[in-house]
Amino acid sequence: MTDHLDDVEFLKQHLSGDPPEELLEQIASTVVDHMADSFPELSLKSRSMEAVLSEFREKKLEEVNSTGQYKRKLNYLQTYLEDEACVETTEDLTSEDVERYDKWRKYESLSRDEPLSDTTLRDDMYLFREFIRYLIEHRMAPVRFEKCVEIPEIDYDGGEGVDEKKLDPEIAKAALDHLRKYEYADIEHVSMELMCHSGPRKGGLIGRDVPHFDYDERVLHYESQETTPLKNDEGSKREITLYDDVPEIIQDYLNDQRPPVIDEEGREPLLTKGDGRMSPSTLQKIAYKWTRPCAVGLDCPHDRDPEDCEAAQKNNSAYKCPSSRAPHHIRxxxxxxxxxxxxxxxGIDQRCDVSPRVQKLHYDLPDDAEERERYEDEFRNAADDPNSGFNHE
Incomplete structure (x- = not known):
């Protein structure tokens, strides 16, 4: 009885003013759950996700003219739900699955390393939202799932948006310092060292084999292979020098921690957790995990309490941290x-295999202060000319 009165008092306090939307949704969900016991017609249906996807596909392809384009989009949706999120029935679908689709589609769904463009992602997210609405309409998902779908905004007047997220150097340093102290030379440490040390493409890094690492020469070789091709095939072939303690860290990993794994092609993948070559999604999760400021000893820049923050408490939810970054952002x-x-x-073209033009468009993203500081010495040197009336002193 006391618990019931406490609940009533709690609701009076929080509903008297301007209650947060999350609270209202939680109350509504709880009410529906209780009513479903007395009114079975209100309860959510549980159906095979494969069957529902088939129905939605048939319905959608009847509505559109460009069936080839929509077939591709629907294939990505099906791959995510069945293979990535492992959703067998509509009852298995969670709000986290819905929230994560945009990041999977943008950074993990393609064989190439560059992320999906925002314009294409926007179209795909409209289709995904339509699918979630279809589930809701047929009582196979709660109404709140629709709000978990985020449609990216694009500044069309300024051209197609470039993904301007990047890993802050302070977080990169803190992550490597933490890993060197507490997770020395394990697979996640080595993965982060290589990502932060040379900015590789995701596919290029996971395609490296043990023989590609030359400890004596302190070099990592990039060579295109049939099953793990580089972006530009032979044009991407190169050697990169490994500086500081990185060669020793890799060698210690090979000596002490790397499982003796050979993949299905008979190759020895450099990065492995013991079950074959590391997958792109695993590398993605490692990047999200170790770029959270709170995970590497830094204060949360978002005023969150790590004890209450899902992104801090669950590694599988690390992508929800606003500061966490994917391998592309580390690059x-x-x-x-x-x-x-x-x-x-x-120099960057040789090390990272990215042309000066593409660097400027997609990878070299200084803020205003960084851009100013780059040219300070040039203007300072020009000001030393005593014959110029336009000095900067």
């Missing part, structure tokens, strides 16, 4: 930082 942060330090476009 962008690395290239921007190297340009800030004065490395030439040609």
């Amino acid at each position: 962008t942060g690395y290239i921007t930082d190297q340009k800030n330090r004065g490395v030439s476009a040609g």
Whole structure:
């Protein structure tokens, strides 16, 4: 009885003013759950996701003219729900599955390493929202799931939006310091060292084999293979020098922690957790996990309590942290930082396999202060000319 009175008092306090939307949704969901016991027609239906997807596909393809385009979009939707989220019935679908689709579609669904463009993602998310509405309309998902679908905004006047997220150098340093101290030379540490040390493409990194690492020469070889091709095939073939303690860390991993794994092609993948070559989604999860500020000893920049934050408490929810970054963002942060330090476009092209034009468009993303600082020395040197009336003193 006391618990009931406490609940009533709690509701009076929180509903008297302007209650948060989350609370109202929670109350509504609880009420429906209780009513479903007395009114079975209100309860959610549980159906095979495969059957529901088939029905939705048939319905959608009857409505559109460009069936080829929609077949591809529907294939991605089906792959995510059945293979990535492992949803067998509509009852298995969670709000987290719904929230994560946009990140999977943008960063993990393609064989190439560059993310999906925002314009294409926007179209796909409209279709995904239509599917969620279909589930809701047929009582196979709660109404609140629709609000878990985020449609990206695009500034069409300024051209197609570029993904301007990048890993902050402070977080990169804190992550590596933490891993070197507490997770030394394990697979996640080595993965982060290589991502932060050379800004590789995701596919290029997971395609490296043990023989590609030369400890004596302190070099990592990038060679295109039939089953793990590089973006530009032979044009991407190169060697990169490994600096500081990175060669020792990799060698310690190979000596002490790497399982003796051979993949189905008879190759020895450099990055493995013991079940074959590391997958793109696993590398993605490692990146999200170790770029959360709170996970590497930094304060939360979002004023969240790590004890109450789902992104901090669950590694599988690390992507929900606003500061967490994907491998592509680590690559962008690395290239921007190297340009800030004065490395030439040609040097970055050799190390990261990205042309100066593409660097400028997609990877070199300095903020205003960084861009100003890059040119300070040039203007300072020009001001030393005593014959110029336009000095900067």
